Amino acid sequence: MTAVLLAKLILAPTLVVGSTLAGRRWGAAIAGVLVSLPIVAGPILLFSWLDHGDRFAAEAASASLRGIAVLGGFALLFSVLCAYLPWPVVLGVTWVACLTGGVLMAQVHVGPVGGLLLALSVDAVCWYILSRRRADAPVAVQPRWWDLPSRAVATGLLVVTLTTAASALGPEMTGVLAPFPIATSVVAAFALAQAGPATAVAILAGVLRGLPGFAIFCFVVALLVERLGGPAAFAAGTAAALATAFVLRPRVRGTITSAAPSGSASPSRS
Incomplete structure (x- = not known):
């Protein structure tokens, strides 16, 4: 139990901090790709295997593919709403939509191949729609000293809360909720609060670009865990x-120049 708790408190916050630093160095899209890696869902599925065995893990990994389709919809919806609404409202609406979509997807029973096709199709459509929208260039802001610690704390609290709830719901709901946008929400919400919609949208475009890798991870685990362990x-x-x-990564164009004063780094955009 201690190892599980430590993993929840370390892996996802480390991903958020690392992706944030990478975004400051190489651009918001890179941050989005990194935050879409299965650092949160991977441990959830791994501990599901440790606790419940091969069959449970296979079913949960297969269900996670449907959760990835929901995550793609979350990224698109957040990108649309963030141009018009303050970050707390955007986060609340998209979380409700994401949870609703997860519950609905838990009722859709398809195998790993069908789940993979669903995840990749939804992700491709969402990425296409987002790429067709006119977007301003993302900007960087001077972060305050508490920026990275607060991101890590927020991520850790969300991971512990949501994964603890999901673990009691069986393989279908565990799998569907495993890709719930915990790290993505933290990174996108902080970007929206501090740097505005353009940076948040750039991050979410990177998330959509990185989701196929997430889907491939779940697909491979679903297929192989009962065969190979x-x-x-x-x-x-x-x-x-x-x-x-790596194959789908966006081209790195160097650092983003700051276009906002240090005083604009407040997380309370309204």
Whole structure:
């Protein structure tokens, strides 16, 4: 139990902090790709395997593919709403939509192949729609000293709360809720609050670009965990996810120049 709690408190916050630093160095799209990696869902599925065995993990990983389709819709909806609404409202509306979509997707029973096709199709449509929307260039702001610690704390609290609730709901809901946009929400909401919609949209475009790697991870685990066991399946899924993310990564164009004064780094955009 201690190892599970430590993993929840360390892995996802580390991803958020690392992706934030990478975004400041190489651009918001890179941050989005990194935050879409299965650092949150991967441990959820891994501990599901440790606690409940191969079959539970296979079913949960297959269900996660439907959750990834919901995550793609979350990214698109957040991108549309953030141009018109303050970040707390955007986050509330998109979370409600995401939870509703997750409950509905838990009732859709398809295998790993069908789930993969669904995830990739929804992600492709959402990315196409987002790429067709006119977007301003993202900007950077001078972060305050508390920026990274507050992101890490927020992520850790969300991970513990949501994964603890999901673990009691069986493989279908565990899997569908595993891709719930915890890290994505933190990174996108902070970007919207501090730098405005353009930076948030750029991050979410990167998330959509990175989701195929996430989907490949879940697909590989769903197919192999009962055949090869947990260690081999999760290792193969991780390798496949990283390879897919590398192939689909956006072109790095260097750092983003700051276009906002340091005083604008408040998280209370309204």
